[in-house]
Amino acid sequence: MNRKEFIRNGCIACMGIAIGASVLQSCVSTKYTKGTRNENGILIDPKEFVTDKNTQRPYIIVRHDDLQYPVCVYNLGNGQYSALLMRCTHQGVELQASGDQLTCAAHGSEFDKWGKVTQSPAKEPLRTFPVTMTNRQLLIDLRKQT
Numbered sequence: 001m002n003r004k005e006f007i008r009n010g011c012i013a014c015m016g017i018a019i020g021a022s023v024l025q026s027c028v029s030t031k032y033t034k035g036t037r038n039e040n041g042i043l044i045d046p047k048e049f050v051t052d053k054n055t056q057r058p059y060i061i062v063r064h065d066d067l068q069y070p071v072c073v074y075n076l077g078n079g080q081y082s083a084l085l086m087r088c089t090h091q092g093v094e095l096q097a098s099g100d101q102l103t104c105a106a107h108g109s110e111f112d113k114w115g116k117v118t119q120s121p122a123k124e125p126l127r128t129f130p131v132t133m134t135n136r137q138l139l140i141d142l143r144k145q146t
Contacts (some may be wrong), residue, residue, distance in 0.1 A: 030097065031060040041129070041142040042071070049075050059097055059113070061086070062140065071140060072097050073131065074113040081131035083140045084115045090122040102126070 031049075035042040042064055049057045062071045062083075069087040072095075076082055086095040088104040095102040095111070101118065102111045110119035115126035130141045 031057055032063055033060055034064050035062050035140070036137075037064060037066055038139075040139060042067075042140045043134070043137040044073065044140070046133075046136070046138055058099065061097060069094055071129065072102060073138070073140065074100075076113070079133070081138060082113055082115070083129040083131045084111070084113075085127040085129070087127070088122055089117075089124040089126060095126075 033044055033048050035044040037043075042062055044060070044062060048060050051057055056075060059072055059074045062073060069085055072084045072086050074082040074084070084102065086097070086102060087093075088095055088106070088109050090104060090107055090109050093104050093106040095104055100113045102113075103109070104122070107121050108119060109117065109122035111122070111126050112118050115128045117123060117125060130144055132139050132141065
């Protein structure tokens with residue numbers, strides 16, 4: 001095999017791996033939960049992040065009647081979580097979750113799993129909420145914004 005063939009075959013293999021990884025990630029269905037509302041916020045069971053195949057979901061979406069917009073909760077690992085209000089800071093459109101980003105279908109703004117803008121036209125980060133462990137439940141503290 002000459003150098004040109006080696007590079008071409010290597011690029012094809014890398015593209016196959018990248019496409020395969022994105023397909024596998026998209027196979028994990030989005031988990032929606034309502035949680036339980038209390039005076040401080042919404043409680044969710046950390047087991048909501050576990051799939052039927054006993055793997056960890058990267059995020060879950062909390063839809064509760066008391067919330068105008070859903071909250072996306074990312075599992076950052078090591079007991080750390082990120083809770084983001086799924087409302088675009090550009091014009092208030094509900095965001096869509098896909099992997100490690102939230103996307104606005106209206107104008108293409110994108111945010112990372114910490115709520116930082118990664119693609120304009122949005123300029124402001126997303127509203128975030130602290131997440132703490134309370135009696136084996138995750139509390140999304142709606143009283144505070146981080």
